Amino acid sequence: MTYEESLTYIHSLLRFGMKPGLARVEALLKRMGNPQKELRFVHVAGTNGKGSVCAMLSEILQCAGYKTGLTISPYITDFCERMQVNSTPISHEELARQVERLKPLIEEISREGEPVTEFEAVTALAFRWFSEQGCDVVVLETGLGGRFDATNVIETPLCSVITSIGLDHTDILGDTYRQIAFEKCGIIKPDGVTVSYPVQEEEALAEIMRTAAMRRNTLRMGNVGALEGMNMTVEGSDVIYGRLPLHIPLAGAHQHFNAVTAVEAAWALRSAGLAIEDVHIQAGIARTKWPARLxxxxxxxxxxxxxxxxxxxxxxxxxxxxxxxxxxxxxxxxxxxxxxxxxxxxxxxxxxxxxxxxxxxxxxxxxxxxxxxxxxxxxxxxxxxxxxxxxxxxxxxxxxxxxxxxxxxxxxxxxxxxxxxxxxxxxxx
Incomplete structure (x- = not known):
């Protein structure tokens, strides 16, 4: 199978399933040997800022010496951007090889019941590739929503992150902040740690707090009052969060809040036993590049x-x-x-x-x-x-x-x- 043939096959799959749920992707992963169970995750959902926060966390983890997987959706210029190891996308040849291995399983499941969707197939493929690459941690961005998102097959992650909640995909997720937050908070698993973007709409925050409490999660939120020295240009910003100086190369005040979210998530990972020092956080955020964000x-x-x-x-x-x-x-x-x-x-x-x-x-x-x-x-x-x-x-x-x-x-x-x-x-x- 060539790269072009692999893309044609992936895009031939349904965009959404006939019924919401995780049964299809769970069945596919089971036949693959459940590669996701061999990995540790930071799981990220939200309306805006997911990509930026994921990029920052990926760089922080790499600076701390961890081999880091990253998923993004959608891609900007090349489909292979959707899955990366240490900021390097999967090669065209490797993607084609993985699709060729996956195709018989997808078709087997599709014959037995409801067809596997494109996002489910890509998610399963990414899990197997990350496992085979020996990733220490995977920064996992949801596609749409959270509760029924294919990425939500994972068990309790090292950390769940909820970025800024806004009104988007209202035809699928609901037309209020509370309804959308409810769907995004579907990624919060029992007995975990959740980090929230520090400036949420009141009803979205109430839902985040409710879900975290119900699932016995420690909830961390950044303190915007601890942000100082916001020297901002179209090139980025220099701020101090608490006593931690940060250079944020992504422009906009919203990126200050995304950086705070990434810092809080990194501190949560440190509490979970990862060897992440403040110098790794500073270096990781400073070298973050994210196309098409100003x-x-x-x-x-x-x-x-x-x-x-x-x-x-x-x-x-x-x-x-x-x-x-x-x-x-x-x-x-x-x-x-x-x-x-x-x-x-x-x-x-x-x-x-x-x-x-x-x-x-x-x-x-x-x-x-x-x-x-x-x-x-x-x-x-x-x-x-x-x-x-x-x-x-x-x-x-x-x-x-x-x-x-x-x-x-x-x-x-x-x-x-x-x-x-x-x-x-x-x-x-």
Whole structure:
């Protein structure tokens, strides 16, 4: 099986199961010898900030000398980013080999009952690869929700982490903070330790506290009052948390809170017996890189790429741009999914924009460029639709000039293809 054939096979599987639950992935893992039982995990769920917190924790663990597995969802530019060991994605050849081994088991289970989904197959594959690689710890990011997420087959992890809870995937997870928090808190296992993002909506926090107490978990939350010296630029921030100086190379005040979450999780892991010193925490956070999180692609013209794709994420993006690039004219290339809260996201984004070029992202759930342009125009933004991403970037970049900023945002499904095109354009120039 070639890499291309392996991807075609993976993408041919159902996106979601007919019935929610873990029975399919449990059956698949049982036939694989339950590789997840040979691993130790940090399990991370939440609406926003999961990727950043996972990246920080992965780097911290590596700095402490642990061979570290990492899962992310979705990927930005290459499918193999979804599973990494010590920040190196699985190779195309190894992914193809693993899919070829897994395919007969998937088809066997599918013949016997309900078909295995894409995410279940990828999760099972990752567990076996991490086990074969001899990972000491795996930082495991959920895909959607938590309670019925395929990653939730694991037993009590070293630490469960709940990042910022927001209103996203409301058609599946519920339309209140409490309902969504209930689904995310499904990862909290009995007699464990849970770390929460330090600034949660009141009803989300109440659900986190309730679940942690019910499952006899120690609950750790960062103290935002202990954050000092927040020197913030679009390059990142220098802060002190308690007495611990931190350089955070990811921009935005929300990244201060993500870093606090990572620090508290690292301290929880230390209490669990891992040899993590404060110097490892400082070094790990300082070297964290995370594509498409206010990533500076170019400085002339100034180009920023961000994967914000829901109203809470968009609010964090807008707040950061106002604080770090005051007075700069912002021109956007943007595309969104029609099943997201795109009207609210557009309303949040519109006030900072000089002009926008809208495009449909490469996804069956894409909102048309014309519909998004119309939504932004309702909020007073000069907006037009482009036929494709290449045209959108070409049209927008003409207006940026020396003092402007080109912002590409709206969806992670836009961020990946845009990153490739922007880097190629930078190389050519």
């Amino acid at each position: 990533e500076i692609i170019s400085r002339n013209p100034f180009v920023l790429l961000d994967g914000a794709h829901n109203p809470d994420g968009m609010r964090a993006l807008v707040r950061t741009l106002k604080e770090t690039l005051p007075g700069r004219k912002i021109f956007a290339v943007t595309g969104m999914l029609r099943d997201k809260a795109y009207k609210e996201a557009a309303a949040v984004l519109a006030p900072i924009l000089e002009k926008a070029v809208c495009v449909a992202v490469d996804n069956p759930r894409a909102l048309s460029g014309e519909a998004l342009a119309g939504e932004l125009e309702r909020h007073g933004v000069q907006a037009l639709a482009a036929k494709d991403l290449e045209e959108a970037i070409s049209l927008a970049i003409k207006d940026v000039g020396e003092d402007g900023v080109l912002l590409v945002c709206g969806s992670l499904y836009l961020a990946g293809p845009a990153r490739k095109q922007l880097l190629a354009l930078k190389e050519k120039n």
